[in-house]
Amino acid sequence: MGNPILRDDAVGVRLARDVGEQLAGTPGMDVVPECSIGGLDLIEVVAGYDRLIVIDAIRTQGGAPGSLYRFTGLELRDTLHLSNVHDANFATALELGRWMGRVKALAEDVHIFAVEVEDAETFGEELSPVVAAAYPGLRAAVLAGVRELVGGARGQ
16 A cells, blocks of 8 residues: 555555565465555455455654564554544444445454555655665565465565
């Protein structure tokens, strides 16, 4: 997930492309290398899948840019105050999709790889220097994690 023209916000898109190239042809695996939507529009992207692996940018208080976090759908927090459909976060969109019968019961099979970013608001196609320097290690870690989740997919 992310926007390829907002510097570090593109890190998820780039990693998904790289993982998709490395694991091309893995049976039962689809890669959606670019998902720049949010809110309830996410239901359309995730509908029909048994497992989701999400790669995205994240910004946490006190986080070190270039760090990689890995967590599951059970660890996501629902939106507390939803004032319009564009305020819905990923967890809320999944829950509403389940309730509407559009999304399978995925809570235990959603996996998120999140990269701590420095600049996800400036227009530009380059990653910030700190995230760019961390990128090779991020790519290797995410690829290993995805391989583990899809059952030891072969490739480099």
